């Protein structure tokens with residue numbers, strides 16, 4: 001069966017940078033962009049050209065480095081923004097302008113102070129202007145998650161007519177539940193047909209951004225907007241690593257689609273982004289958290305040492321880690337302790353092993369984690385006849 005492509009649109013450098021405290025300088029953005037290209041991201045949203053001269057410059061410089069992925073520049077549906085976006089992409093090998101305007105009643109009335117007809121007119125003008133810089137134009141209905149379906153269909157028809165090739169449906173405030181967003185995407189996908197690609201952009205205010213993205217794919221979305229480590233405004237955006245690994249791990253469900261991501265670059269990319277932004281994923285964060293492939297309890301350690309799949313649904317190696325991590329602590333058992341001793345080069349008699357294990361348990365009651373040096377000390381101090 002021919003698999004359909006799900007395009008991965010990474011917005012770490014734009015929406016991700018909107019995380020409080022995550023701003024990056026141009027050199028840092030270039031490093032991340034180059035790594036995103038290695039990761040196999042299809043579209044890199046490099047910034048918001050009109051936001052500042054620094055953002056404009058960073059996009060321009062990223063275009064000099066990135067040659068395979070498409071470089072995208074964000075613009076409000078405003079003439080100045082679109083012209084800036086177009087200029088920032090002048091040297092890109094593959095370029096996209098992403099223009100947006102809000103479509104929910106609350107945003108149109110209170111923020112934009114525009115009527116729905118004025119919003120459509122502005123969206124059409126924006127797409128037409130963007131089209132004069134590149135054929136690849138994405139249009140986003142900001143706050144689509146709280147917009148009305150008839151209006152969404154009307155504005156999408158108008159922007160398709162004006163030349164938009166990707167239609168993004170952002171759940172800007174992370175309000176939708178997976179089932180609901182899935183139904184919404186299904187209806188829009190049926191309406192749009194093959195006139196344009198449907199994209200989703202999910203925020204994580206209720207912790208549902210990844211689930212919402214996955215339900216969208218099941219219902220016809222073929223572009224997912226996401227960020228490394230789930231960085232982004234407020235509670236963040238959908239995490240790229242979680243979406244990609246969910247689709248890979250559950251190929252029984254997602255076997256009809258594929259991405260171009262080289263999953264072995266996931267961990268190096270995550271580390272680079274956290275080193276640059278100073279924002280460390282929580283230890284229990286799925287896929288890239290420090291504990292995501294760590295086992296502490298004796299039962300689990302014994303299980304994975306006998307057969308990895310007993311407690312692991314993915315391989316650490318698949319995301320670019322060397323191997324899973326057996327953490328020695330008070331819940332650890334004899335099997336893991338013995339393995340670690342052997343790795344450290346100790347070959348103890350049964351009697352010494354029993355004594356060492358007893359000492360280890362006493363020490364483990366006092367310390368959260370037992371490191372290799374603790375074991376070396378324990379053997380040197382306590383097991384005198386080796």
Ligand code: KIV
Nearest residue numbers: 100140142143170172
């Ligand atoms: O969350 C959002 O609606 C956005 C748009 C600019 C796509 O980030």
Ligand code: ZN
Nearest residue numbers: 015172201233
């Ligand atoms: Zn967003």
